[in-house]
Amino acid sequence: MQHRPSSDLPSSADSRQTVPDAATPGRARPRRARRKNARPGELLDAALDLFVEKGYAATRVEEVAARAGVSKGTLFLYFPSKEDLFKAVVRENMAGRFAEWKLELDAFEGNSAELLRQCYAVWWERIGSTKASGITKLMVGEARNFPALAQFYQQEVLQPGTALVRRILERGIARGEFRPMDANTGIYLVLAPMLFLSVWQNSLASCQPAGDAAISPRAYLDAQVENLLLGLVPRA
Missing domain, CATH: 1.10.357 (Tetracycline Repressor; domain 2)
Structure with a gap:
């Protein structure tokens, strides 16, 4: 995007050109989208570590989420229960x-x-x-x-x-x-x-x-x- 003085207002056409388009070929996807796509794998890795270290009964979903760096609510978006999470770990590995x-x-x-x-x-x-x-x-x-x-x-x-x-x-x-x-x-x-x-x-x-x-x-x-x-x- 070209530099313009602060007093200049972009036209509507210019505004459309500056909007990031993650679907446009050749453009990197926004970091937030890349992070979102990586979360299931990160959660499965964290769950595998904890299930092996502590066993199934002693592992809490809060611990899995914390180790993966997300909230418990985010974990439940991908895996509705601890049982579903464990099954996904077994299928993945x-x-x-x-x-x-x-x-x-x-x-x-x-x-x-x-x-x-x-x-x-x-x-x-x-x-x-x-x-x-x-x-x-x-x-x-x-x-x-x-x-x-x-x-x-x-x-x-x-x-x-x-x-x-x-x-x-x-x-x-x-x-x-x-x-x-x-x-x-x-x-x-x-x-x-x-x-x-x-x-x-x-x-x-x-x-x-x-x-x-x-x-x-x-x-x-x-x-x-x-x-x-x-x-x-x-x-x-």
């Missing part, structure tokens, strides 16, 4: 990933032993080594007290997760790379190391006495998958 993992499984061309190793590596990289692993520990500790959340977690996380593991086992059996077995039981042999690490890292690992041998998660998972494969390979 865990449940929303299964479509991606299914596509990766469909496209995998290696043998089934390599696929099982890949399963553990991907889980550790995207869930196990992140704060999202604390959601599993939270559900182990609080599922009985919040049956509606337990049912939600069962539908959104456990059922699609076990379905993917079942596909890996059935693939190996069908190709003759794994021995015939009850896949419904084998699923939990595969999941058990993941569950252990999720609980351990978010509980006892933080208070392990000095001098005790620390668990290396990657070494632990490598050992577990090799033991599983020894049991899965066809017998002579």
Whole structure:
């Protein structure tokens, strides 16, 4: 906009030219709009931190809003209740990933032993080594007290997760790379190391006495998958 003396009044046409238009291509959106669009993600990040640190029951929505730097009223604009907020955290960090993992499984061309190793590596990289692993520990500790959340977690996380593991086992059996077995039981042999690490890292690992041998998660998972494969390979 051109500088004009203070005594000059802009015409109506000039006024229209000086009004910011966030929809005009090439112009930056107002800071307020950018901030508003970022709020749901900031609230989910704050909620994940607090749910993992304090558990579901002890976390208050006021604390989540304060950590995200907004008011409680603003939080309720996006998430009407604490239960809705928790479900959104689970979908953002865990449940929303299964479509991606299914596509990766469909496209995998290696043998089934390599696929099982890949399963553990991907889980550790995207869930196990992140704060999202604390959601599993939270559900182990609080599922009985919040049956509606337990049912939600069962539908959104456990059922699609076990379905993917079942596909890996059935693939190996069908190709003759794994021995015939009850896949419904084998699923939990595969999941058990993941569950252990999720609980351990978010509980006892933080208070392990000095001098005790620390668990290396990657070494632990490598050992577990090799033991599983020894049991899965066809017998002579």
